[in-house]
Amino acid sequence: MRAALLALSLLLALAAPAAAEVKSVRLYADRSFGFFVGDLVTARLEIIADSASRLQTASVPRPGALDYWLDLRDVHVREQPIGDGLTRWDIELVYQLFYVALDVRDLQIPPFPLRFLREGESEIARAPAWTIGVSPLREVLPQRRDNPTDYMRADRGVARGDAAAPAARAGLFAALAFGALALVAHDRGWPPFHRRRARVFAAAARRIAALTKRNDESSRRTALLALHRAIDESAGRRIFAEDLDAFLSSHAEFASAKEPLGRFFGASRALFFGVGDAGVELAATELLALAKTLAALERSAG
Template sequence: MKLFNTISLILSLFLLSVICSAETTIPGQIIKMDQGRSYGLMVGDIIEHQYLIAIDTDYSLSPSSLPVEGELTYWLDLNSVNMSSEQRGGKTLYHLTLRYQTFYAPLDVRALLIPDQQLVFTDSSNQRFEITLPEWHFTMSPIKEVVSSGIGNDDGSNGFMKADIAPRTHSLSRYQTPIIIYAGLLILCLLIWSALTGLLPKFNTSPFHVAKRHIKRIRRQKNMTSEQVQRGMQAMHDAFNARASHTVFAAQIDDFIKQYPQFNACRTQIEDFFQQSRNVFFFDEEPKPNLLTDCIRLCDRLAAADKVVQSKP
């Protein structure tokens, strides 16, 4: 009977302690923590710690308890402290981000420590509640070996030198066909452009085509003078001379047409041209305003007739 009473008393005390602990729950805690990897860090690396803290809305964070940016030790700086908060239900969520930078340069792998820090929260009655950011252990690695592997050479620094990376060759076979096609099109376009602008030599081309281009260049000039008109007429004479392979005068028109009967349909225009040429060159008459236009039309007719004959086998 006494044993039963003892067990009942123990159970009662246990239930009472559970009830009391439930009634005195803590107002806040760290519900999420991310401190990154704790190994392989080197001099100059950034260390970022993130915390998510939930606390009753009755409590608010004391700003003076936040870590102060700046130099913490000779090898560790606190670069930034970012804090934001939001309300969620009956809790206030604090997002805290701490960014450290380490300047420790170890000669071998070393274990280091960022100490714990206290955050203070107070309510309206100035009752304090503290949350501890836990200390963080991590290891740092050296950026070079202590003893050079090239020791004993003429220059110890050669031990750290690595061979140059060999250049990679890329196959250009898939570009070969497009390049050939585009190059061929470019050459063809250049040839066509050169032919249209008269830069290519004209094989088996009527000399009247050459005279026409020369006269058209003269006619495009502004404020034409008598000398310019005479140069255009001289280009026409040069075409007749080139076709006959000798100098053609007005008295030799019949012989010229007899030698080249394809021009017989243009006899009247040829005679008119030679008559106007005689008046301009020998009698100093003022040329007609449309003289060069008439010469261009005559060149077209003579070149067309000349082409028909030249194309015959």
């Protein structure tokens, strides 16, 4: 009979849910002394338990006032498996002190419980209380002096500054800013530079770049005409293939592009008028490269 009761008790014990098992609870603080009113106090609570246990977030303390002299400002919880069926919980705690100390004394940060669950059973892990040392910001009763003015510290002398150096730096920065503004105004054609010659080849290069993306015959013809109109506008009159030498003589800044310009006029005459070598063609990439070259030469010429 006794053996049967013992076997039944053993079976009931095995069938009962296992309680959560907390292995260790440790508190790590940055320091325990040297605190003043308004300081933040940080600590880390480390709890190691079996991995089947779960920390109940409702038991974690919430930020808020804990006492008239202490607030809990922030709480962060991190969970990390560490092997061997164990998990570590790191709880970062940030407190703030509002105790106005009149002398050096110790204050106790209060403990708090944390609840862990495992298969319906719970276990309480208690964060320990810990003590910090607080100090006053000033002495309460200073040493007695006969002259009341001796209680006051003398004002520190103010070092003389050199007023010329900041003025010189300000003038230098103002000159640099004005120079940069003038360069931008010249590049953008703002007054008083708005009367400069229009950069017709730059506009043509942008238009040709957009047209060459379409890669069709109509776009190729329009791109050729765009460069023709830019050359005409730069010369102030219509320029044909036989006028190229005269154009380059009066616009020496484009002389280095004589050869590709000759190929351009040859391809244009073959395409639009069927004059010359019908096999002469100017690829879209060559046309765009010529337009960009002319735009760069135009920009260099001012």
